[in-house]
Amino acid sequence: MAIEKAIELQNIFKRYKIKNSKSPFVALDDVSLSINKGEIFGLLGSNGAGKTTIIKIMAGLLEADSGSGSVLGHDIYKEHKTIRSMVSLVAPTADVGTDNNLTVRQNLEFWAVVYALEAKQRVARINEMLDFLDLRQYEHHWPMSISAGNRQKLAIARSLLVENPIIFLDEPTVKLDAKSADAVRELVGRINREFGITVILTTHYIFEAEELCERVAIMHKGKIISCDTVANLRKNLQKYDELTITCKDISKEAIDGIKAFPYVITCDYGANTIRIQMTNLHEKLLEIIKALRKHGIEITEIATNQPSLEDIYVEKIGAGGSQ
Amino acid sequence: MKLYKEWDALKMFSKRELIIWLSYKMNAIMWVLDTLFTTIIFFMLSLVTRGSDINFFPYGNNYVTFVVLGLFVHFISFTNLGDPFPRVARIYWGGTMDLYLLSPLSYFTPMLGIMFRGVIDDYPRSILALLFGWLLFGAVFTFQSPMILLLLLILILISTFGIGMISASSFYLFNFKQNTEPVKFIFQDVIIALTAGYYYPISVLPYPLQVLGSFIPHSYALDAFRRLMIPGGDLLTPVLPLQIAMQNISPISLDIIVLVIMSLVSLPLGWFMYVKGIEKARKDGTLTRWQ
Numbered sequence: 001m002a003i004e005k006a007i008e009l010q011n012i013f014k015r016y017k018i019k020n021s022k023s024p025f026v027a028l029d030d031v032s033l034s035i036n037k038g039e040i041f042g043l044l045g046s047n048g049a050g051k052t053t054i055i056k057i058m059a060g061l062l063e064a065d066s067g068s069g070s071v072l073g074h075d076i077y078k079e080h081k082t083i084r085s086m087v088s089l090v091a092p093t094a095d096v097g098t099d100n101n102l103t104v105r106q107n108l109e110f111w112a113v114v115y116a117l118e119a120k121q122r123v124a125r126i127n128e129m130l131d132f133l134d135l136r137q138y139e140h141h142w143p144m145s146i147s148a149g150n151r152q153k154l155a156i157a158r159s160l161l162v163e164n165p166i167i168f169l170d171e172p173t174v175k176l177d178a179k180s181a182d183a184v185r186e187l188v189g190r191i192n193r194e195f196g197i198t199v200i201l202t203t204h205y206i207f208e209a210e211e212l213c214e215r216v217a218i219m220h221k222g223k224i225i226s227c228d229t230v231a232n233l234r235k236n237l238q239k240y241d242e243l244t245i246t247c248k249d250i251s252k253e254a255i256d257g258i259k260a261f262p263y264v265i266t267c268d269y270g271a272n273t274i275r276i277q278m279t280n281l282h283e284k285l286l287e288i289i290k291a292l293r294k295h296g297i298e299i300t301e302i303a304t305n306q307p308s309l310e311d312i313y314v315e316k317i318g319a320g321g322s323q
Numbered sequence: 324m325k326l327y328k329e330w331d332a333l334k335m336f337s338k339r340e341l342i343i344w345l346s347y348k349m350n351a352i353m354w355v356l357d358t359l360f361t362t363i364i365f366f367m368l369s370l371v372t373r374g375s376d377i378n379f380f381p382y383g384n385n386y387v388t389f390v391v392l393g394l395f396v397h398f399i400s401f402t403n404l405g406d407p408f409p410r411v412a413r414i415y416w417g418g419t420m421d422l423y424l425l426s427p428l429s430y431f432t433p434m435l436g437i438m439f440r441g442v443i444d445d446y447p448r449s450i451l452a453l454l455f456g457w458l459l460f461g462a463v464f465t466f467q468s469p470m471i472l473l474l475l476l477i478l479i480l481i482s483t484f485g486i487g488m489i490s491a492s493s494f495y496l497f498n499f500k501q502n503t504e505p506v507k508f509i510f511q512d513v514i515i516a517l518t519a520g521y522y523y524p525i526s527v528l529p530y531p532l533q534v535l536g537s538f539i540p541h542s543y544a545l546d547a548f549r550r551l552m553i554p555g556g557d558l559l560t561p562v563l564p565l566q567i568a569m570q571n572i573s574p575i576s577l578d579i580i581v582l583v584i585m586s587l588v589s590l591p592l593g594w595f596m597y598v599k600g601i602e603k604a605r606k607d608g609t610l611t612r613w614q
Contacts, residue, residue, distance in 0.1 A: 014608075016607075016608055017607070027608075053608070056421075056608070059421075059425070060424075061421050061424060061425070061605065061610060062605060062606075062608050062610075063605055063606045080605075084424055084425050085425075085427050087425065088425065089421060089422065089425055091418055091421070091422075093418075095418075096417070096418035096419060096421075096422065096611075097418070097419050097422045099339065099343075101339075101342065101343040101346055102339060102342060102343075106339075106342070109335075110335055110339050111422075113331050113332050113334075113335035114332055114335065114423070114426045114428060114433075115426050115427070116328045116331075116332070116426065116427045116428070119331075
């Protein structure tokens with residue numbers, strides 16, 4: 001069965017005028033993207049990479065200079081109003097859209113009316129969100145008196161009041177402490193799993209994209225330089241897997257046997273360890289173990305080291321762009 | 324979106340602004356005192372004019388009544404004309420324009436809703452000014468033709484709000500991101516301040532300024548309010564330049580006709596420019612501050 005697309009963009013360009021400058025700032029440079037319905041999609045890049053610009057175009061809040069695209073089948077130029085009514089957005093800071101003069105519940109009541117929820121649904125939906133986001137105990141608190149993490153949850157609750165099929169989270173864990181950020185990340189996964197919402201997430205935290213996203217687009221200077229599953233990005237990276245084997249009775253014959261395998265790049269050894277750089281680690285690991293055992297080597301421990309998303313990121317954009 | 328949903332949203336905006344306003348209790352006290360002191364200042368000025376041969380014709384001869392009617396129009400029109408621009412600025416700097424646009428509301432509703440703070444602040448002050456004048460300082464009112472008074476009130480509200488919308492639209496349309504902008508400055512701080520005649524009859528102004536005053540709705544609303552509400556007000560003698568030029572139409576009829584025309588021009592124009600401003604900002608990427 002063909003995978004249903006939530007968003008498709010082709011060759012999108014966006015430039016911003018810069019005051020007192022003849023040449024514009026190129027925010028997006030020939031960006032093409034395809035996001036599946038129901039997935040968590042990550043936009044990874046450093047500040048100024050174009051993540052927010054692409055999110056705003058997808059949300060119908062910004063018009064592209066050229067290119068084409070659709071969101072849930074609606075044209076990004078002609079049907080931007082329809083698109084806006086079908087997507088939710090959480091801004092990079094929780095304070096956007098949060099009124100500190102209203103309690104947590106009053107904030108949600110306000111936005112429930114603004115988002116035109118039917119009067120009968122409002123209370124039930126607000127209660128559902130308070131429970132889902134574990135904010136019930138704070139419902140009568142002022143936003144300023146709750147933690148930054150809970151304020152971010154409030155912003156997410158606001159965006160979930162309407163049951164839209166797509167939610168954009170623009171750097172949802174920025175400015176949060178580690179514990180709060182963990183809670184928000186856990187929440188993002190639950191939103192996707194429990195409500196089936198397509199989540200598009202921007203981040204400049206590599207581990208966050210790796211932890212949450214099924215697919216990741218790496219952006220740099222307005223371009224998408226790589227877009228795939230994390231596993232495929234790893235696979236395509238020209239960096240070798242590393243295997244460290246702790247063992248006894250290492251012999252030169254055994255090492256030569258290992259080196260003879262075509263997928264082994266280097267093989268060094270010490271008194272009790274063998275270090276191998278190789279490709280296709282997962283497929284060939286058993287073959288290596290068998291070869292060592294054939295030479296009477298007793299293996300006590302095996303450690304593998306695969307390239308992380310960070311390695312991929314650094315490889316793709318160069319050390320200058322890494323965070 | 325259905326009209327009743329827009330109405331629901333407006334009520335919710337109003338409720339929010341009211342909650343915020345009420346949460347600052349000192350506001351209310353300061354606000355009553357401010358109105359009282361403003362009225363006292365003009366009461367003192369009325370003492371200066373008492374017994375002199377200063378003539379307020381055709382608006383009777385009670386300066387306190389003359390001035391509190393001026394304050395009444397000043398307070399209600401100040402909000403309508405002056406508030407849309409800073410309210411739009413608040414939506415922009417607060418980063419919430421994006422969130423409002425993601426709602427099914429019309430572009431108009433959030434700005435109108437957020438303006439309610441100014442309405443809470445200034446509309447009751449206009450009533451208080453009349454009350455203080457009447458209860459404490461000897462202002463006297465007649466209420467002949469209450470339906471015409473109501474019509475005048477509606478027209479001054481609409482026409483000033485139309486100009487306020489034009490002013491607000493300049494935030495996005497002409498990218499005026501400062502504290503003020505030319506439309507508001509020219510209307511509120513120059514023409515209205517000089518020629519609206521809140522505190523003096525505009526007949527004392529040099530003729531060119533009187534002509535300049537012909538381009539603001541305040542001149543006509545104040546003229547009609549004062550003729551109708553000040554005892555001894557004359558209904559027939561023309562004093563405004565346009566009234567003198569068109570003497571075949573009674574002054575109050577002409578006031579109403581001009582206010583209707585100003586309302587019909589300013590409100591749709593303001594609305595059109597505001598929508599164009601939002602659309603331009605959507606193309607430029609300047610809807611909100613965060614990017």
